[in-house]
Amino acid sequence: MRGDGAPSRVYAPELGEPGSTLVLSAEESHYLVRVCRARPGDRTEATDGRGGVASLRLVSVAGGVEAEVEASSRTTRRRRAWVLCGAPEGSRADWLVEKLAELGVERWQPVDCERGAWTRATGRVERWRRLAVAGLRQARRCHLLEVMDPAEIGTALVGVPEGAAGWLASREGAREVGRSDPDRVAVGVIGPAGGLTAAEEGGIQALGFSRICLSDGRLRTETAALAWSVWWSMSG
Amino acid sequence: MRGDGAPSRVYAPELGEPGSTLVLSAEESHYLVRVCRARPGDRTEATDGRGGVASLRLVSVAGGVEAEVEASSRTTRRRRAWVLCGAPEGSRADWLVEKLAELGVERWQPVDCERGAWTRATGRVERWRRLAVAGLRQARRCHLLEVMDPAEIGTALVGVPEGAAGWLASREGAREVGRSDPDRVAVGVIGPAGGLTAAEEGGIQALGFSRICLSDGRLRTETAALAWSVWWSMSG
Incomplete structure (x- = not known):
C-alpha cells in the first residue's frame, strides 16, 4: 500500500x-x-x-x-447538506461534483431555472456518480454523495426535507451568517450562470430561505456552490 | 451589453x-x-x-x-491573502487559479516540496495569468491575482511579509479558528498531493503558522487551497 x-x-x-x-x-x-x-x-x-x-x-x-x-x-450521517445548483457555463460542474463529494455534501441536485437549463448530455450523470465515488475514496468518507438527475427548480424545492435550513446564495445577502445549525439539513440554492429571476428569488425566500453572501466579488455558479459547501463544512 | x-x-x-x-x-x-x-x-x-x-x-x-x-x-486592497500551494495531481491547478482570482486572493505562489514539485510545463504560468484575468473580470475586481513562478517552499516562506498571519492546512489542526485578522496579510500553506514531511511541517510551525483543519475528510491539495481561500474570503 x-x-x-x-x-x-x-x-x-x-x-x-x-x-x-x-x-x-x-x-x-x-x-x-x-x-x-x-x-x-x-x-x-x-x-x-x-x-x-x-x-x-x-x-x-x-x-x-x-x-x-x-x-x-x-455510522449515521452526522450532518447533512443538499446543494441545489443551476447550470454553470460549459462542463464546469464535473470538478464541482468531485469537490462536493470530498466535502461531505449529502445530495447534488442540478436544477433547471428560467435563465439556464442543464443540457442532457449522454453519460453526464453516470460520470458525476464516478466522480462522487472518487471523492468518497479521496476523503475516506463512509457516506456517498447522492447524484440526482436534473429537475425543475420548483420540483426540487418541493422535495426539500421538512425543517431544513435553507440558504440562497446572493450578493445582496448577509455576510455575517454564523454557522449552520448541525441539527437541520442545510440546503443551499445557487442560481445558474445567467442568474435567477426576481420571481424565482422571491419564491425561494417565501419558502423561508435566508440569503447568504459568499464573497465581496461576483462568483461563478460553480465557485458559489463550492464556497457555500465549504462554509457548511467548516461550520461542523 | x-x-x-x-x-x-x-x-x-x-x-x-x-x-x-x-x-x-x-x-x-x-x-x-x-x-x-x-x-x-x-x-x-x-x-x-x-x-x-x-x-x-x-x-x-x-x-x-x-x-x-x-x-x-x-482604491487600495482592503484585505490580503497569499496562497503557498504544493503541486496537486495532474493539471488540477488551472481551475484552482481561476477560483482564487474570483475570491480575491492577492498572490498565488506554487511551492516545490520534498514530496512534490511542480512540473515546468511550457506556458503554464502564462495560462495561469490568463485565468487570473478571467477571474478578475468575472468577479469585477480591481486587484489582479499575482501569479508567481514556482519556488522552493523555503524560499517562498522567507518572502512572506513581516507581521503576516500564517496558516498551515492540516487534518490535525483546529476546527474552530474564528476569523482571519483583516489587518494582517493572511498566508495559507497547503501541502502537495503527497503531503508535507514532518520536517517541513515543523519548520512552518516554527515560523509561527497555526494549523487549521478545513474539513472532517481528507481533502485533495486543490480542494484544501480553495477551502482555505473561501474561509479567508468569508472572514472579510
Missing part, C-alpha cells in the same frame, strides 16, 4: 457480513492494485456509501480483487 | 488619464465584442489590476476596441 500513513478506502455497494468474501468492481480493483499497489494479504477498508465500513484482508488481486470481510461497522 | 444588470469590466494594464484614448488588447476586445456584444457608444469599465478603475465609452470596436477614458478612480 502507498506509504501515506492511512489505509485506503474503496467503494462497494454491498459489503456482506464478517467472514464473507467481497468481490470488488473493476474500477475499485484497478484503484487498489494499480494506484495503491495492493497485494494479497494487505488490509484495506470498503464502504457502502451509506455509513457502512468493512475491514478487508485481500485474498487475491489477479483479475479483480477478492477480499475477506474481517469486521464491519455502521 | 448583456442584460445582467451590471456593467462588464475588462483588464488593461495601463489605464491613462481621463480624456485619453485606451486601446484594448485582442483578448479583452474579443470579450467585449463577442461575449458582451458591445457596440460603439456603450459604456464599460476597465481595471489595471492594481486598484485603478476607469469608466470607458467605446469609440470603435472594429479590429480592436478603442475607448475614451471618461473618469478614473483608485
